[in-house]
Structures are given as structure tokens and as C-alpha cells.
Amino acid sequence: MIKSKIVLKKKPLKIYKNIHFFQDDDYYTDTFGLQWNEFIKTQIDNINHSNSYDRFFNETGLKNTQFRNKKVLEVGSGAGRFTNVLMKHTSAEVHSVDSSDSVFANLKNNIEYNKKRLNIYKATVYDLPFEEGQFDIVICFGVIQHTPNVKKTIDNLCKQVKPSGLIIVDFYPYNGFWTLISAKYILRPITKRLRYETVKSFYKKHIKKLIKIYYFFEKYKLNIFNRFIPIADISNTIPKNIGKELLEEMVLLDTIDIYTPKYDQPQKVKKIKSMIESNNFNILFAGKINYLNFTSTVVRGKKY
Numbered sequence: 001m002i003k004s005k006i007v008l009k010k011k012p013l014k015i016y017k018n019i020h021f022f023q024d025d026d027y028y029t030d031t032f033g034l035q036w037n038e039f040i041k042t043q044i045d046n047i048n049h050s051n052s053y054d055r056f057f058n059e060t061g062l063k064n065t066q067f068r069n070k071k072v073l074e075v076g077s078g079a080g081r082f083t084n085v086l087m088k089h090t091s092a093e094v095h096s097v098d099s100s101d102s103v104f105a106n107l108k109n110n111i112e113y114n115k116k117r118l119n120i121y122k123a124t125v126y127d128l129p130f131e132e133g134q135f136d137i138v139i140c141f142g143v144i145q146h147t148p149n150v151k152k153t154i155d156n157l158c159k160q161v162k163p164s165g166l167i168i169v170d171f172y173p174y175n176g177f178w179t180l181i182s183a184k185y186i187l188r189p190i191t192k193r194l195r196y197e198t199v200k201s202f203y204k205k206h207i208k209k210l211i212k213i214y215y216f217f218e219k220y221k222l223n224i225f226n227r228f229i230p231i232a233d234i235s236n237t238i239p240k241n242i243g244k245e246l247l248e249e250m251v252l253l254d255t256i257d258i259y260t261p262k263y264d265q266p267q268k269v270k271k272i273k274s275m276i277e278s279n280n281f282n283i284l285f286a287g288k289i290n291y292l293n294f295t296s297t298v299v300r301g302k303k304y
């Protein structure tokens, strides 16, 4: 076990290779466990792209030196793309939580840091195993919209932050009624009830054709129709110039990530901002951040 000053409020059910298990089940996040163990390396930065690095530092607005001597809690770590950035580019002590079997993917991707300054926990944001108020920085990227009770998720994240500490979250934005008029929200009531394997096999078979259709509409400036093509939004979510093979893999992953989760609730910036404010935080930033070909919706707060 790591010699960390973080105090746990309960004992784990078991510890395996330093992953602390506070639950055996994945509950509603089982598809994420399957997804991240299958597409284990797809989004991890490599020589082809630094997507996770760019997103992490643009969204946090922090420099790597600002993580020195800091304790970071990451909730919903998935395959550990941001855990990996924290390990490679900062010296923070990191505590990464996920409620699915993706904790095994995170362990594989960050094995060299495990037991040094990385701790991985299988636990839910609704029952975090830490005593409150211990972390300098709490980050939660790409998760909030996938939880059943967003207010409770935010409240629980806020409780983990020390006085004067930071919370930084990103999420799918709700930009009015139009947000829900797309293939994604029309088909999800069906696809979220299908087995992960069924959705995956369908897309493995058809992804190349769907990508071709997407680019056809884009070429002729008919992008509006791409809302109704049931694949990920390639132009705004996939890094540029990564080669055909990685592109297809990334689009396949992102598409499965759209259609299989049990919950997908885009959020109004105003709402997330006021949820964080009501937990005694001063809002440092709330809105959209543009970098490379991406736009992220981010709220950052500092605890009083």
C-alpha cells in the first residue's frame, strides 16, 4: 500500500495490485468496463497525438508546476488517459476512482507509477471511500452526464475538496432543444438497452461506410445532415492527421461510447455552475474552451 496521508473512511473489500475495491459490481457502468478494457490504448497519448495532454491542460487552465505537492482526486478515470497525463507531466499524488472494471485498464496504462504516487480505487462517486476535504484538486472529465443524479454527483465531488482547493469538471453541454435533435438522442432509448456486444458488432461492420457518409456530407458543406448519421462527431472530437487506422478505431470507440451508456444527460453550464457555487465555491470559470479542433464545456471552482 502507498504511504499516503489520505484517510480512508472504510476498509476495502479487497486489494489487488494496489487497486482498492470498494465494490465488486459495476452496476450501471458495466459497458464502460467492457469498452475501456477493449479500447485500452486508443485514447492514450502517443507519438501520433497528444489529445489527452491538450485537453487536460486547456481544461484545467493550470501549469504542470502547479501540481507540485498536490493531492489530486480523479473521478471516472476510464482507461486512465488523464491519469497518464498527470503521471507523465506533473508530480502530483493521484487518487483515481472508477466504478467499473476500467480500473484494470487504468492499471495497465499506468503500471509503472502504481504504488509510487498513483492509487486506483474501484468505487462510486455516490459512496467515495475518503474522509471529506482532503484533496487540493478534484477533476472529473467526461463523467457527470453519465451519472443518474448529477446534483448528487457534484455535491459529492465538492465534499472531497480542501478549503482553497479546486474542482474542475467538464461535461456534455445542453445548448437548447436542438441538442436533443440528433441520431444520438433518437436512437439511444433503444441502443442503451442492447447488449454491449450487439452494438459493438454492428459498428465494427458498418463504421467504415458511416465514416465515408460523414465525410461526404462534410465535403459538400452539408454538415447539418451529419447530426442524423449515427456515429461520433468526427470533426469536433477526433484529433486531426492521425492516419486512417487510428481514425477508424477512435471513431468506433467514440460511437460505442455514445450509444451504450445507461445515462447521457447533457447539462446547462448555468446549472452546473450554481450546483458548485451552492457547495461554497467561488466560480473561476464557466463556459466553453476552444483548443485545436475541439471545444470543451468546463466549470472551475475554488472552495472558500
Ligand SMILES: C[S@@+](CC[C@H](N)C(=O)[O-])C[C@H]1O[C@@H](n2cnc3c(N)ncnc32)[C@H](O)[C@@H]1O
Pocket (backbone or CB within 6 Å): 029, 032, 033, 036, 043, 075, 076, 077, 078, 079, 080, 081, 082, 097, 098, 099, 100, 102, 123, 124, 125, 126, 140, 141, 142, 143, 146, 147, 257
Ligand atoms: C466516458 S467515460 C470517461 C473516462 C475518462 N474520464 C475519459 O475522459 O477518458 C466515463 C467514466 O465514468 C465512470 N463512471 C460513471 N459513473 C460513475 C460513478 N457513479 N462513479 C465512478 N465512476 C463513474 C464510468 O465507469 C466511465 O469509466
